[in-house]
Amino acid sequence: MRVTVRLFARLRELAGAESLTVEVPTPATAATVWRALCVTAPALAPFERAVSCAINTNFSRMSQPVADGDDVAFLPPVSGG
Amino acid sequence: MLAVTRAPLSVDALTAEVEASVRTRGEGCGALASFLGVVRATHQGRAVRYLEYEAFDALALKVFAQIQVEAADRWPGAALGIAHRVGRLAIGEASVAIVAATAHRAEAFQVCRYAIERIKQIAPVWKHEFFEDGEAWVEGAIVNPDDHAARARALEIACA
Numbered sequence: 001m002r003v004t005v006r007l008f009a010r011l012r013e014l015a016g017a018e019s020l021t022v023e024v025p026t027p028a029t030a031a032t033v034w035r036a037l038c039v040t041a042p043a044l045a046p047f048e049r050a051v052s053c054a055i056n057t058n059f060s061r062m063s064q065p066v067a068d069g070d071d072v073a074f075l076p077p078v079s080g081g
Numbered sequence: 082m083l084a085v086t087r088a089p090l091s092v093d094a095l096t097a098e099v100e101a102s103v104r105t106r107g108e109g110c111g112a113l114a115s116f117l118g119v120v121r122a123t124h125q126g127r128a129v130r131y132l133e134y135e136a137f138d139a140l141a142l143k144v145f146a147q148i149q150v151e152a153a154d155r156w157p158g159a160a161l162g163i164a165h166r167v168g169r170l171a172i173g174e175a176s177v178a179i180v181a182a183t184a185h186r187a188e189a190f191q192v193c194r195y196a197i198e199r200i201k202q203i204a205p206v207w208k209h210e211f212f213e214d215g216e217a218w219v220e221g222a223i224v225n226p227d228d229h230a231a232r233a234r235a236l237e238i239a240c241a
Contacts, residue, residue: 009135009207010218052224054205057139059226073137073205079219080136080165080206081118081177081197 001026001068003033010076011051015041024066030055031062033072050077082162083145085138085206090164090178092117099162099180107158110182114189116197118177120170128213134167134176137205141165148199152181152192155236159183159192165206176208195239202231 005022012018015037022040024032030053038045053060054073066072082098092115103110120132145163152161160182170176177200181192200206203226208219225231 006137008137008205009209010220013218050220050223054137054140057143059140059224061227073140075137075205075224076207076218077220077223078201078203078205079208079221080134080141080204081201 001028001066003028003066003068003070003072005033005037006071006073008073008075011044011047011074014043022072026068028066029063030060030066030072033066034062034074037074044074047074047076051075082160083142083149084164085136085141085167086164087166087168090117090166090175092175092178092180095162095164095178095180099160099182103158103160103182106160108184110160111184112182112186112189114181114186114193116177116179116193117175118197119175120172122172124210124212129172130211130213131172132170132176132211133209134165134170135207135209136165136167138167140205144204145200147203148196151199151232152195155195156183156188156192159188161192161196163196163200165200165204167206191239195235198235198238199232202228202235 022036024036052075149161162180164178179196181189183189202222
């Protein structure tokens with residue numbers, strides 16, 4: 001299946017894209033998508049322990065399943081305010 | 082009362098909106114507290130030229146709404162407005178505006194403080210600093226919306 005990955009801030013810069021399509025085998029979780037993404041963009045790998053994710057604009061755990069067509073956002077540590 | 086915007090923030094407009102929302106609710110509004118986060122000229126001794134803020138707009142608005150719910154849960158009757166700026170900001174410009182309205186003064190300060198602490202913990206917003214001699218993304222909290230300890234810590238700070 002295919003999911004749309006959205007990246008922000010340093011992750012976006014490291015991957016050189018704010019949005020990309022990632023192909024993963026079914027079934028998959030957000031963690032599966034992250035690992036597939038790190039194959040395409042190895043520079044992201046060091047963020048493994050610091051990344052948060054949101055599936056379809058809802059904060060989600062990395063263990064949450066994803067479905068075909070989902071929008072999966074990976075978020076580096078935040079610094080708003 | 083919630084916004085992510087590229088336009089300069091107006092604390093007056095946000096204050097008017099928040100006050101109007103509670104004028105006729107319960108005891109009414111007797112106190113308005115506001116907080117502005119502004120771009121500082123230095124960061125850890127380095128001279129800042131300007132900042133760029135980036136947000137996941139749709140999720141940030143959801144997070145702000147969640148913070149409103151949390152505040153109303155702890156301070157019944159309180160109203161809260163949050164506006165976060167994105168894009169390029171000059172030194173002295175406001176990056177975030179928060180307005181809290183409550184019946185009495187003590188709670189207004191608490192709600193304001195609670196909101197900024199929660200924004201720092203869970204809002205999907207990122208700060209990119211541009212210095213005289215380089216640039217850096219600021220990376221603070223790792224967002225974990227299930228982290229009840231973080232929420233408790235924000236409450237503790239707000240009520241200290």
